[in-house]
Amino acid sequence: MIAVEACSFSLRGAPLLSQVSLALRPGRVTAIVGPNGAGKSTLLGLMAGALRPTAGRVTLAGQDLRGWTPQELARRRAVVSQKVSVAMPMTVRQVVTLGRQPWRATPARAGDAAAVAEAISAAGITHLADRDHAALSGGEQQRCHWARALAQLAPMPLGGLLLLDEPTASLDLGHAAALLRRLRGLAAAQGTGIALVLHDLNQARFVADEVVLLEAGRIVAQGSAAEVLRPRLLEPVYAVRFHAVGDSILADYGAALRDAG
Structure with missing residues (x-):
């Protein structure tokens, strides 16, 4: 398990994350969502060990990531970056x-x-x-x-841990759906613990056991997709109106364009 414990991260004095805590557990998929600049990729970088927290700590199997060698980490978790x-x-x-x-x-x-x-x-x-x-x-x-x-x-024993930063960003709808199905299969059948950054909220609803909603480096909401992906929680974060339609959450782009005009 990877645990992020009250972590903050600053770059050249600018705070990018503040007091963030979450746990990535075997067999569960965690989707990290939020607007641009919310700290999603920074959080994933902390979990991967590519960044070190300014405050707090990140642990793997109860041991601080700094206590693992790169080879040991690579035998326990895989990372797919944006680029x-x-x-x-x-x-x-x-x-x-x-x-x-x-x-x-x-x-x-x-x-x-x-x-x-x-x-x-x-x-x-x-x-x-x-x-x-x-x-x-x-x-x-x-x-x-x-x-x-x-x-x-x-x-990897128990399927290991998998961290992905916007893995569907360049994929067409068919390949994106296939990848998300594969992620669900890895978690269910092999016990892989998965965290992924997503911009598409409906993809998060489909794939995730847990959703973490970030805004300005802080966790605004954390829980199941049904609990987090609600208009009343999303609208103040994205400054866009949302509508729940069946199992989907739809952004009201028409209203956003009219308001912008």
Whole structure:
């Protein structure tokens, strides 16, 4: 389990997060939502260990992240960032294989080929496996790095932990739905603990066991999707009117445009 305990984070004196607490548990999906600049990616960076809190602490299995080596962390959690650059020419298969690096000196290395093949298939990019990563569209690159994370997760006990920053941002509707279904499957069948940053509130409603709503670096609401994704909570945060329609939450763009006019 990753636990964020009363964490604050400042950059060059500017506070980006203030007194944030949450726990990422095995078998559960947590969606982090909020407007631009709310601190969503910063929070994910703290959970990944890429950033260190100015105050508070982040723990993995009860131990401060600073007590884990990068190799140990990589054997317990995988991260898919918003933008991932590949410094040299590599095929999709080679990029996905990078996910197996944490397991090089372990018995799990024997399963590298199978894990890579399964991850490529699960991400729906088998037809791209021998293509140059740089020649792919943004959405195809995103699916490539999603496959890399799946390959990394393959031997983790209880499915490990998976952190994703806007994983559906470049995907069309079909591929976004497929990825979200896969996330639900990882959590339910393999016990993977998942946290993901999303802008699409209906995607959060579909995929998440828990939703964390951020505004200006603070948690405004935290709970189930049904509890958090309500017009009365969302409207003051986004400054847009919302309507609950069945299982969906719809932003009233018409009203927003009229108000802006």
